[in-house]
Amino acid sequence: MKLKLVIFDLDGTVVENSYDWPAIRQQLGVQGGSILAYLDSLPEPERSEKYALLRRFEREQTESSVLKQGVREFLEWLAAAGVKTALVTNNSRENTDHLLQKFRLGFDLVLTRESGLHKPAGTPFLRVMEHFGAGAGETAVVGDTNYDLLAAKEAGVRLVFILKSPMTPVGLEGAELVETFDDIKAKLAEKIP
Ligand SMILES: [Mg+2]
Numbered sequence: 001m002k003l004k005l006v007i008f009d010l011d012g013t014v015v016e017n018s019y020d021w022p023a024i025r026q027q028l029g030v031q032g033g034s035i036l037a038y039l040d041s042l043p044e045p046e047r048s049e050k051y052a053l054l055r056r057f058e059r060e061q062t063e064s065s066v067l068k069q070g071v072r073e074f075l076e077w078l079a080a081a082g083v084k085t086a087l088v089t090n091n092s093r094e095n096t097d098h099l100l101q102k103f104r105l106g107f108d109l110v111l112t113r114e115s116g117l118h119k120p121a122g123t124p125f126l127r128v129m130e131h132f133g134a135g136a137g138e139t140a141v142v143g144d145t146n147y148d149l150l151a152a153k154e155a156g157v158r159l160v161f162i163l164k165s166p167m168t169p170v171g172l173e174g175a176e177l178v179e180t181f182d183d184i185k186a187k188l189a190e191k192i193p
Pocket residue numbers: 009010011012013143144145
């Protein structure tokens with residue numbers, strides 16, 4: 001089966017930053033599970049207050065983000081082969097647009113948390129796959145955390161590349177751990193239409 005679609009994560013994948021998620025979770029009072037699901041479960045005004053705090057952390061990281069090496073060339077390589085690209089992030093539309101403009105990057109489709117579909121659920125990936133008419137076997141996912149892997153698994157996508165970093169979590173069974181976008185390119189070469 002040839003590749004039709006590659007779904008990218010944003011933070012830690014397309015751009016490099018240094019979110020201290022354990023510290024952020026602690027400050028927001030998240031016990032377990034996903035931050036967004038926790039915030040959405042809160043009553044007002046706590047919900048808005050904590051979302052504002054999360055946005056502050058995200059803005060700080062957005063300002064200091066740098067583009068990951070090789071991502072631009074990788075996107076150009078996919079585009080030349082006619083493979084569609086989608087960016088699926090739990091980050092906000094504001095931060096995402098800011099980063100895409102700052103680095104002059106383009107994806108065929110961008111889904112942010114305002115869609116209401118959040119990783120680690122598979123629903124945002126399924127939405128994107130449906131949009132492009134791409135089956136699970138024609139789709140690859142590139143990310144940096146177990147949320148990307150869990151979402152891919154729930155969407156039935158088995159080709160999952162996790163870019164390694166000092167923050168790479170353990171327990172990523174089923175994913176291909178890679179160092180660079182060139183590594184992914186080499187692994188995808190035979191699947192390119
Ligand atoms: Mg990430």
